[in-house]
Amino acid sequence: DTEVTQTPKHLVMGMTNKKSLKCEQHMGHRAMYWYKQKAKKPPELMFVYSYEKLSINESVPSRFSPECPNSSLLNLHLHALQPEDSALYLCASSRAQQRTEAFFGQGTRLTVV
Amino acid sequence: AQSVTQLDSQVPVFEEAPVELRCNYSSSVSVYLFWYVQYPNQGLQLLLKYLSGSTLVKGINGFEAEFNKSQTSFHLRKPSVHISDTAEYFCAVSDLDGGSNYKLTFGKGTLLTVNP
Numbered sequence: 433d434t435e436v437t438q439t440p441k442h443l444v445m446g447m448t449n450k451k452s453l454k455c456e457q458h459m460g461h462r463a464m465y466w467y468k469q470k471a472k473k474p475p476e477l478m479f480v481y482s483y484e485k486l487s488i489n490e491s492v493p494s495r496f497s498p499e500c501p502n503s504s505l506l507n508l509h510l511h512a513l514q515p516e517d518s519a520l521y522l523c524a525s526s527r528a529q530q531r532t533e534a535f536f537g538q539g540t541r542l543t544v545v
Numbered sequence: 546a547q548s549v550t551q552l553d554s555q556v557p558v559f560e561e562a563p564v565e566l567r568c569n570y571s572s573s574v575s576v577y578l579f580w581y582v583q584y585p586n587q588g589l590q591l592l593l594k595y596l597s598g599s600t601l602v603k604g605i606n607g608f609e610a611e612f613n614k615s616q617t618s619f620h621l622r623k624p625s626v627h628i629s630d631t632a633e634y635f636c637a638v639s640d641l642d643g644g645s646n647y648k649l650t651f652g653k654g655t656l657l658t659v660n661p
Contacts, residue, residue: 474651536589
């Protein structure tokens, strides 16, 4: 099973809403990632969790709050977002501390209105 | 830190023609390289990877790539494309973040459009 599952697939939220994106994998990977992708651009790294601890925060605004409750789950909590935060949010996982490939989910298409 | 340059932002090609998508990377002691494909409104799917060993790497859907250390390139090729190959293709390099964590750095992508 090389699947990374993201929910929901689509999300529309107002600027005052609070919502969460969820990601799950059962490959035994101990590194998990959040990427943001704008239209016609490559994915941009936001956060990296290694062994359930936040190891990289690429200077992401605090209105994005990641959480890794266990080795299979990764959440991204959203609050007070701006319209420019509308994008495809991708979750990925890989073996930790090894340079191997990352497996990506199908993404959540987020629209902030 | 390493970087990746995809030399063509768009490549139009006719069905059943061969195609090459070009990728160059900054030099390093050791390099791990990847090609991912992204279909519209979907996530990224790994096409192939170079970690070590043979410089000619075969991937899914009939794609292959050749690692060339002297030219710091990792070009993607397919001898005969199909309409279904129309997608965005990303070259990526695995890099240390300065600690013990690895992260992927992507090129800007190449949009392959296969026309009938």
